[in-house]
Amino acid sequence: MIRHRWPVLDCGSLSPLWAEAKAVSDDSAPTNENGPLTGLSRSALFEALCQNSPDAVVVVQRDGTIVFVNQRCVALLGYTSEELLGKAVEVLVPHHGRDHRQMRERFHETPRPRHMGTRPVLGARHKSGAIVPVDISLSPLPLEGFEGGPFTQAVVRDAEYHQHFDQDRVLQGVAMNAAANGIVITDTRGVIEWVNPAVTRMTGYLAEELVGQHTRILKSEVHQPAFYQDLWQTITAGETWYGEISNCRKDGTLYREEQHISPVRGEDGVITHFIAIKQDVTARKEAEEKLQETHEELTIRLREIEELHQKLREEAIRDPLTRLFNRRYLRETLAREMSRAKREEIDLAVLAIDIDHFKPLNDTMGHAAGDAVLVALAELLQSSIRESDIACRMGGDELLVVMPRMSLDMAQERAHEWRAEFIRRQQSLGNADRAPVCTLSIGVTNIRKDDPSIDALLERSDRALYQAKRQGRDRVVTEA
Incomplete structure (x- = not known):
């Protein structure tokens, strides 16, 4: 005999609900293409999905009684699960939304998945009394053989967090596209996946001419193979490489750039991409070299002047015939x-x-x-x-x-x-x-x-x- 195992099974007055669940024998267990799925595995799967959801999940009966909340809901709204289970869902509804009971009844008349919208229309009431802007999606939850049905699942998303996340992502994209420095993102093989406009200005290639190509499309003949071997050994080891590279533009001319190449890791810690920040330093290097040449010329001239000065000083204090002092x-x-x-x-x-x-x-x-x-x-x-x-x-x-x-x-x-x-x-x-x-x-x-x-x-x-x-x-x- 196997029962459904949700966290609410052991929660006080709700136990009778789950006690009425029908037993599913091994012979009658429903199957799918991956093999048998027993009543236990279904409930365990549901629990795992809900508890690991990045969004808050609330399950209510037809009368609005809360029968399930996940940990994200607890974290988002400040209640413990014990404080919510068995309570009317309206405890989470702001005062301006007290017509929620009528809305809930209308949903049950035509139950179907629907998106309720985002702030400023919707909000959830935090235990502290604060209103948390949220994005809510409702879905009917077919559970046969349980009292209190039909059940409704509400997926509650922190709208402010996700809006900030989306805004940050947009701002990051704008910043990367507007950056004066070139930015190149490649996969772990060095194949280009994205470039910003600064790279096209730097290299003379269009973005679509670079994406899908290996970074060697920009390679010049200036550096020895050992140079590139050291670069790849550094970044594939998970370290940042910094240095100066002479690359080749689309028209064949050389340019010099300073690069920071850093590995990007996935959630599992494995390197998935490399991102290179490039700065064209051709003009600066040419100016530095010219300045160095000028400095060397001036050094020679100053040395000559110093030698002449010393010679004149010697002439002023020495006898020209004997070279003794005068x-x-x-x-x-x-x-x-x-x-x-x-x-x-x-x-x-x-x-x-x-x-x-x-x-x-x-x-x-x-x-x-x-x-x-x-x-x-x-x-x-x-x-x-x-x-x-x-x-x-x-x-x-x-x-x-x-x-x-x-x-x-x-x-x-x-x-x-x-x-x-x-x-x-x-x-x-x-x-x-x-x-x-x-x-x-x-x-x-x-x-x-x-x-x-x-x-x-x-x-x-x-x-x-x-x-x-x-x-x-x-x-x-x-x-x-």
């Missing part, structure tokens, strides 16, 4: 070094150098020979001084070397080394038998705490140099 640079640097030496209480040696017999060499051998001697001396100094030392040409055959952190004794020793090395280099010129051999006279001094200025220091080095000259040249004289 007198102007010496005065700037010596003032700074003298101030630092006094502040830190460290040594500062100054060596004044003069080439002996330089004028006779110029007169006998010419200025080229004199220049060669000056260059040789400059090279000697540059190769033997420290990085912190400063060698300068003061003019003519007079040179001066500033040596920070150098004691008077050490400076004197270094001066003797230069004098001896200079003679050796003079002999290597191979003209000693034809011209006077040039030697060096060097005056050495060191800073004093009471030196008022660099001039006092320079005057002392000059006095020591002149003393070396008076004593016969080719010697080093110090003045502490």
